[in-house]
Amino acid sequence: QVQLVQSGAEVKKPGASVKVSCKASGYTFTSYDINWVRQATGQGLEWMGWMNPNSGNTGYAQKFQGRVTMTRNTSISTAYMELSSLRSEDTAVYYCARARIGYFDLWGRGTLVTVSS
Amino acid sequence: EIVLTQSPATLSLSPGERATLSCRASQSVSSYLAWYQQKPGQAPRLLIYDASNRATGIPARFSGSGSGTDFTLTISSLEPEDFAVYYCQQRSNWPPGYTFGPGTKVDIK
Numbered sequence: 589q590v591q592l593v594q595s596g597a598e599v600k601k602p603g604a605s606v607k608v609s610c611k612a613s614g615y616t617f618t619s620y621d622i623n624w625v626r627q628a629t630g631q632g633l634e635w636m637g638w639m640n641p642n643s644g645n646t647g648y649a650q651k652f653q654g655r656v657t658m659t660r661n662t663s664i665s666t667a668y669m670e671l672s673s674l675r676s677e678d679t680a681v682y683y684c685a686r687a688r689i690g691y692f693d694l695w696g697r698g699t700l701v702t703v704s705s
Numbered sequence: 706e707i708v709l710t711q712s713p714a715t716l717s718l719s720p721g722e723r724a725t726l727s728c729r730a731s732q733s734v735s736s737y738l739a740w741y742q743q744k745p746g747q748a749p750r751l752l753i754y755d756a757s758n759r760a761t762g763i764p765a766r767f768s769g770s771g772s773g774t775d776f777t778l779t780i781s782s783l784e785p786e787d788f789a790v791y792y793c794q795q796r797s798n799w800p801p802g803y804t805f806g807p808g809t810k811v812d813i814k
Contacts, residue, residue, distance in 0.1 A: 623803065633741075633749065633792055633805040647801050683748055690796035691739035693760065695748035 590614035592684050592696035599702045605672040608699045610684030617665035618642040621687040624658065624669045626680040627698075634680075638687060639667060674703045707731050707797050709806035717814040724780040726809045728793035733773045737796050740769055740778045743808075744789045752791075753778060780811075788813050 595609040610622060624636040637648035639658040646658045657670045667684060682699045685692035708731040718724055728738065736756040741749035751760040753769035756776060766781040780787055793806040 625805075632808050633743075633794075635803040635805065638802075649802055650800065685748075688754075690737050691751060691754040691794065692741075692749070693751050693754075695750070698748055 590694060592686065592694055594682075594684060594696040594699045597700040597702070599704065600674050602675055602703055602705055604674050604703075605670055606674060606701050607668055607670040608682050608684075608701070610667045610669070610696050612665045612667070612686070615686075617660075618662060622658075622660070622667040623685045623687050623692060624656075625683045625685055625692075627683070628677075628680040631680075636669070636682075641667060671701075674701075676703050679703045706800060707734060707795060707804055709793055709795060709804055711791075711793060711806040711809045713809060714807070715810045715812060717812055718783055719814045720783050720785055722783050724778075724783055724787070724811055726778040726780075726791055726811075728771075728776040728778070728806050730774045730776075730795060734795040734797070736772045738769075738771070738776050739794045740767075741792045741794065742787075742789050743792065749792065783811070787811065 593611045598606050600606050618641045621638045621640050623638045626634050636652050639646045641660045648656050655672050660667045679702050684696045686694040710729045712727045738756045740753040742752050743749040752763050752767050757769045768779045770777050790808045790810045792808045796803050
């Protein structure tokens with residue numbers, strides 16, 4: 589079954605970091621970029637960045653430069669997104685999504701990250 | 706940076722009616738535009754890519770059109786499961802990345 593399975597919900601304090609995982613199955617992990625998109629409650633979709641699982645190359649939205657790191661472990665077909673210096677405004681559902689030439693055809697179910705003191 | 710604008714913000718219609726959603730780009734994106742549907746508590750689902758191509762498994766009542774800066778998603782006859790939020794999305798080469806529109810909510814009148 590082709591799917592992306594994300595790690596469970598996280599609660600973090602302001603200033604901490606969070607690392608969310610996204611495990612791919614049913615397709616060749618290294619053949620498609622993995623992107624991360626977040627969504628605050630009741631808000632729209634916000635693209636954070638991409639990673640090429642084959643090369644490890646990444647590209648981040650300017651808003652998150654310096655705070656986000658996207659990595660992967662090809663041996664277990666898993667992508668990671670780490671966001672540091674968390675603040676309350678980072679409370680959101682974080683999605684990983686597979687990219688195919690300009691669009692996202694496969695999404696994880698999302699991981700809720702709550703930032704609260 | 707390309708900005709996407711969607712209208713209307715909310716569309717109130719009855720089942721069986723036709724829905725017409727608009728997405729406008731601040732500069733040309735050629736045909737590199739996609740549409741997604743999102744229901745509460747779910748991840749977005751790809752409906753249309755490259756402006757007019759239906760994704761796998763998407764019913765024929767969904768169609769997309771447009772190129773350049775103006776795009777339309779049409780749902781020919783609304784089914785109960787179509788009431789949701791719809792987002793358009795484009796890919797830019799510079800700065801490299803993706804942008805989503807703010808969304809149009811289609812709700813039951």
